Amino acid sequence: MRRRWLGTFRTRLTLWSAAITTGVCALVCILLYVGFSHSLLHEIDGFLGGEVHEMAALLSQHANDPQAVQGSFEGELGARERHALLFRLKDEQGQVLVSSDAAARTWVVRMPPAGWQVHLGTTHFETIEVPEFAHPVRVCSQAFRAADGRLYVAEAAYALDRMQASLGIFRTVAVIALFVAGVAALLGGALYAERSLRPVQAIIRKAERMGMDELEARLPLRGSGDELDRLAETLNGLLARIEGHVRRLRQFTADASHELRSPLAVLRGNAEVVLARSRSAEELRNVIEQSMDHYDRLTRIADDLLLLAKADAGRISFEREEVSLDEAVRDVVDLYGPLAEERGIALDVRAMEPTVVVGDRTYLRQLVGNVVDNAIKYIGGGTEVQVSLSASNGAAIVVVEDDGPGIATKHLPHVFDRFYRVDQARSGSGPRGSGLGLPICQMIATAHGGAVEIADRDGGGARVTIRLPLVAA
Amino acid sequence: MRVLVVEDDPDMAGFLRKGLREAAYAVDVAVDGREGHQLACDHPYDAIVLDLMLPGMDGFEVLRALRGRGERTPVLCLTARDSVEDRVRGLDLGADDYLAKPFNFAELLARLRALLRRGQTVVSNPIAVADLTVDVVARTAKRGGQRLDLSPTEFALLEYLIRHEGEVLSRTMILEHVWDMKQDPLTNVLEVHVNRLRKKVEHGFDKPLIHTIRGVGYVLRDDNA
Incomplete structure (x- = not known):
């Protein structure tokens, strides 16, 4: 075990189960002990009560002459020697009239507070220490009025040595039993913990061996449907999501490198060709001017990648100010109008409602701009792009529609993937974006609590819908 | 400096x-x-x-x-x-x-x-370059005494260029100042605007004032000055 032994879950499980089992056993033993000692004492008290009654009877038999009782006592004592029984008879003032032996004269019974008079006929029990005895002594006292009208106190006492011996044996047995129970609980708990944690160990061993090179690996399921199976299933779900993310990340990195390679290759190729021979200043100038577009594109890809990476890491701080969306749309249409016109495309605003949303002005303009830019860029043989802005159900809705070729159904699920291109062969001709335009649009819309959707327009063409939450009126 | x-x-x-x-x-x-x-x-x-x-x-x-x-x-x-x-x-x-x-x-x-x-006085109004005069307060522009018919966008573009007379302005800077757009769309959207403005400012006049610095941006200057 590499981990600290005490810190493991198994150890804690074992210790807890052993502690609880042992604790319950100890509680049972204590209850039994208390019950047992009470019942023993009760039995002794009954016996002593009987003896006291007998003394009262003897006194009346012997015409209330205490001295005459002595003989009878001693006869009794002889018969009961084994029981270490003591007697004595006192008068009202506590003067000992008769006693079974010398020891019986010395013990001191605590006088009931109101005197014997009050307690006439009741029995009073007390456990006291007598110097002559090694063990405590149980005393039963009873006051009674003899036939001559005088008050006597009869007392019988019994040494508790036998009872204490019995309780001692009980204690010893209980301690042994507790120890055995503790050890058994410890072993049983360990065994139980080991058994229940075995699947966890299996999961740990499997997970330790998993690496980024086997993304498809999953944790074993036992099919029992218990909590550990559910844990493994949950982790498998997490692994599947991580696998998806890692694969997308790898694809993304590969695509990004590819996107950077092509302009770099063109730049390098051009430069090599130019350097191969001596060129006029005019030729050199032309090549450098041509390079500028590629530099811009490279810079743009780097900027876009950085922007998306920052968005992924949640590190873009968007402003939260009131932005007039109709103004943004108007500015975008104003910017793209002449370009569209030059390309024979009618860029029209179909509907425009004054609409205010909360967000970052710059990014929202970029969002609308990117969508219009895309519509003009990929319109194919189309001739019109229509923009509308409306507000309904608490959302501002910008719709950009074109009558171009639209987007084939198979591409629709991927248009928001980074570097995804509907027409792969397009790469050579015409100005291109970074391949990150739509993913950035989606990122901006999502960050503003909205969404971007792309669908086919009725009657051909594409329809891009931007939804943004309106400012609560 | x-x-x-x-x-x-x-x-x-x-x-x-x-x-x-x-x-x-x-x-x-x-x-x-x-x-x-x-x-x-x-x-x-x-x-x-x-x-x-x-x-x-x-x-x-x-x-x-x-x-x-x-x-x-x-x-x-x-x-x-x-x-x-x-x-x-x-x-x-x-x-x-x-x-x-x-x-x-x-x-x-x-x-x-x-x-x-910073700290120096702002340019005077109207601003003149060669025979082009731009009144940034009245928002009018004249070339050779003849009033130019410019859209608000065209005027904003011309104003930005003439305020920075002789300075090469990048596409990004122009987009940011005139349209409040942070990003260059990599299409020739700005080129079309500049060409339109150029047509209005230079049509019928010999001297070109708005120059394209390829791959960099645009500059308004009087080459003979």
Whole structure:
């Protein structure tokens, strides 16, 4: 075990189960002990009560002459020697009239507070220490009025040595039993913990061996449907999501490198060709001017990648100010109008409602701009792009529609993937974006609590819908 | 105008030195923070271009040390880190402006000019270049005494160009100032606008005023002046 032994879950499980089992056993033993000692004492008290009654009877038999009782006592004592029984008879003032032996004269019974008079006929029990005895002594006292009208106190006492011996044996047995129970609980708990944690160990061993090179690996399921199976299933779900993310990340990195390679290759190729021979200043100038577009594109890809990476890491701080969306749309249409016109495309605003949303002005303009830019860029043989802005159900809705070729159904699920291109062969001709335009649009819309959707327009063409939450009126 | 460039990357320092000298600045280059600080203390520069990521003493420390001495020279910070925190920290320490790498050289020049111009009087109205006159208050433009019929957008574009007469303005700068768009869409959307404006400003006149600097941007200037 590499981990600290005490810190493991198994150890804690074992210790807890052993502690609880042992604790319950100890509680049972204590209850039994208390019950047992009470019942023993009760039995002794009954016996002593009987003896006291007998003394009262003897006194009346012997015409209330205490001295005459002595003989009878001693006869009794002889018969009961084994029981270490003591007697004595006192008068009202506590003067000992008769006693079974010398020891019986010395013990001191605590006088009931109101005197014997009050307690006439009741029995009073007390456990006291007598110097002559090694063990405590149980005393039963009873006051009674003899036939001559005088008050006597009869007392019988019994040494508790036998009872204490019995309780001692009980204690010893209980301690042994507790120890055995503790050890058994410890072993049983360990065994139980080991058994229940075995699947966890299996999961740990499997997970330790998993690496980024086997993304498809999953944790074993036992099919029992218990909590550990559910844990493994949950982790498998997490692994599947991580696998998806890692694969997308790898694809993304590969695509990004590819996107950077092509302009770099063109730049390098051009430069090599130019350097191969001596060129006029005019030729050199032309090549450098041509390079500028590629530099811009490279810079743009780097900027876009950085922007998306920052968005992924949640590190873009968007402003939260009131932005007039109709103004943004108007500015975008104003910017793209002449370009569209030059390309024979009618860029029209179909509907425009004054609409205010909360967000970052710059990014929202970029969002609308990117969508219009895309519509003009990929319109194919189309001739019109229509923009509308409306507000309904608490959302501002910008719709950009074109009558171009639209987007084939198979591409629709991927248009928001980074570097995804509907027409792969397009790469050579015409100005291109970074391949990150739509993913950035989606990122901006999502960050503003909205969404971007792309669908086919009725009657051909594409329809891009931007939804943004309106400012609560 | 004398400018100090504090930049550890020799390629970057090289083109900054070349570009700034060609823009008629006297340029000194320091390759690390300590040297930059020393030079800035020894000579009265008109402006400092300071890279924030430097070996040894970084740009923030140089800035703190300079401002700590009460040095008021305008400082333009450069960094590859386009992060808001760095920007805020730089500006807090007394930087006057900020430019993230990679940047347009035209934009660097424009910002530097703005820093050097700071505190000087604004241009008079109307602004005239050759026979073109732009009244930025009345929002009218005339060429050769003849009034030009410009749309509001065209006027805004012309105003921005003429306010920066003789300065090469990058596409990004124009898009940002005239349309409030931060990003260059990489289409020729701006070119079309400039061509339209050019047609109105130059149609029927011999002398071209709006010039395209290919791959960089546009400039309004009178070549014969």
